[in-house]
Ligand SMILES: [Zn+2]
């Protein structure tokens with residue numbers, strides 16, 4: 001019955017690539033041509049924060065980037081599906097600001113793929129909170145939407161209200177140090193019940209300097225989280 005229903009559904013709404021509208025095998029997939037334009041992050045990468053290294057380097061089994069080697073990343077693990085560039089930006093920004101929800105499934109799937117070989121156990125999936133004022137203006141938190149299939153994949157609790165965020169002006173053009181200062185103290189734990197002793201996976205659409213993840217990690221640890229991981233769809237990659 002379910003099969004028949006999905007066949008009829010596919011007949012009326014054939015699965016198409018959300019970028020170019022070519023027919024694909026199933027809903028929520030990119031076509032091969034569009035898929036190959038993304039700069040997907042694979043190996044070699046930093047095994048802790050996922051920073052991508054040039055493809056031709058043989059760095060052994062557990063390579064570490066200079067940041068992680070210096071102990072600057074306090075999260076247990078970070079992964080991103082792809083590099084932030086013109087291709088990923090062209091789906092990430094419309095998804096964030098213009099309700100282009102047709103991209104949600106491919107973004108969530110790519111993020112799940114980026115976590116597949118990590119073997120992490122997750123109790124709680126937590127989208128990076130939006131300030132109430134921004135949520136009201138935008139109508140939705142893009143990270144909440146991305147988190148739903150991820151929580152389902154990990155069979156984890158989707159927590160959208162244990163931490164809230166104060167409103168601060170946009171961080172758009174600030175450098176890493178300014179971002180860190182701007183985000184300090186911006187998150188408030190409202191309910192420790194879902195945090196204490198839990199392994200928490202943070203979810204965001206883009207990782208820029210990492211300041212948001214670092215700050216959330218700081219307050220979640222303070223509230224008793226036993227592990228903090230993070231995943232983003234794309235990541236700004238600077239040479240380090
Ligand atoms: Zn396509």
Ligand SMILES: [Zn+2]
Pocket residue numbers: 046047048049050051064065066067068069073
């Ligand atoms: Zn690293």
